[in-house]
Amino acid sequence: MEKNVIVGQSGGPTAAINSSLAGVYRTAKDRGAKKVYGMLHGIQGLLEERYIDLADHIKTELDAELLKRTPAAFLGSCRFKLPEIHEDREVYEKIFSILDKLEIEAFIYIGGNDSMDTIKKLSDYAIITGHPTRFVGCPKTIDNDLALTDHTPGYGSAAKYIGTSMKEIIRDSFCLEYNKGLVTIVEIMGRNAGWLTGAAALSEGEDCEGPDLIYLPELPFDIRKFGERVKKLLAKKPSVVVALSEGIRTGEGKYVCELGNSVDFVDAFGHKQLSGTAAFLANYIAGELGCKTRAIELSTLQRSASHAASRVDILEAYQVGGAAVKAADEGDSGKMVVLQRLSDDPYQCGTEVKDVHKIANDEKLVPREWVNKEGTYVTNEFISYVRPLIQGDVSPVMVDGIPRHLYRPIELVRR
Incomplete structure (x- = not known):
């Protein structure tokens, strides 16, 4: 040069x-x-x-x-x-x-x-x-x-942090038992693409069951079905852990976080600031099932670890x-x-x-075939893709x- x-x-x-x-x-x-x-x-x-x-x-x-x-x-x-x-x-x-x-x-x-x-x-x-x-x-x-x-x-470092943090959150959620159970909802970054949220499945292994449900923004989110799935899980186990993207949307295309409060900030590229998805759904589950709930936002921690x-x-x-x-x-x-x-x-x-x-x-989204039929978890193909990147x-x-x-x-x- x-x-x-x-x-x-x-x-x-x-x-x-x-x-x-x-x-x-x-x-x-x-x-x-x-x-x-x-x-x-x-x-x-x-x-x-x-x-x-x-x-x-x-x-x-x-x-x-x-x-x-x-x-x-x-x-x-x-x-x-x-x-x-x-x-x-x-x-x-x-x-x-x-x-x-x-x-x-x-x-x-x-x-x-x-x-x-x-x-x-x-x-x-x-x-x-x-x-x-x-x-x-x-x-x-x-x-x-x-x-x-x-x-x-x-991405690899963020995925590693998310997999590690989810494992720790899951371990923590089983420390105390509540009469009607505990539901922990973890909100992970991802406006339109669920690569980060899918990494929550990395917590699954011989010593950890992994999250019970994973929801990516590539697929429409049905709040009623979500509540029904959580209810069935609570009937079988005392603690349920859910990982979901901040950008999950209803079938009508509305961000779930907008159902709880308005999204006012929009950046120079027209992107809405998304926050509060886990909090909204934790309140919804508490109201529907009467159980103890927690909302956790990994927020900037996942990109600064x-x-x-x-x-x-x-x-x-x-x-x-x-x-x-x-x-x-x-x-x-x-x-x-x-x-x-x-x-x-x-x-x-x-x-x-x-x-x-x-x-x-342009945006590269998680392939549909890397998400299970129900849209509630990622497949082994996703795990095989991401695991080499966290080594x-x-x-x-x-x-x-x-x-x-x-x-x-x-x-x-x-x-």
Whole structure:
């Protein structure tokens, strides 16, 4: 590489997103990049000319290893939707003038569906104007819903955390007995795709029965049938544990969480903020059956649990970061790195690049055949798919009994 590289992070953070950042930095430097800049809070921060030289923060190999083990977005993230090119060319002119000033040869964006929309638009503008900067997407999302890739970095660690947490919740639910039983409902992230919620089945094994019911957003949710199933289960056992996606909807298409309270917040991409599904259904079951209920939201814990990170996930996240730089250096633009599974036993996975136009704003859902006929549990095919992705551990660097992270003073974020 003859000039500079800039990298940004966008969308929801993960336990592995900073490993991709480390991969971008190390590969860019190894390929001769003079500087590797980091956008503060993604494309939104770049528009405000907020960026740092990563060499000021990654000074040693220990710094790089700490970064791999640091959860959330080290550079800061954003949810910023670029306008269509024909709607506001001034935004693009400003971005590209900043790229010119910084002598940017490669622009790497780490993110999910909405982030790939940004790569698509920027690469299209570069083609229209004949601009030499190359734009490559680096996949990241715990939702695992990016098209054309076998899976996404961040998903394996989140799945591992969910499987572990469900096992602990199930164990806890049998500690006390209640006269009319106990129903615990665990709400897991997932707007339209149930990859995360399906991972609750990983808790099942010789020492754990796993959750009694699993509901994914790919299938319509019938509240009445749900209540009947819980009632039958309580007649057989003192405790019932249910895992469900925050985005489950009724047959009419209404989010279940909207039945309990209004969903007011909508982000730049038109996504409603979903919360309260477990609470609504716990209240419903308590009212119908008169039993003790608990509602648990894993919330941001499932995307920030670096202490439960999968070694496979961290290594693959680093790998795709490096592959994104390599692709840009070799002339690719308007592409995203994808993971291609080569074998399950032993597990092997490689990288390729695919046209981002075939990925942006698309969603990969859990196949219907990976959910049982009743729509209440995932199949063995789902488990076989996800289990290789949770293997291995990444030991945190411990200081005084607490994990040490790579830290960037918050003052650098503010103008």
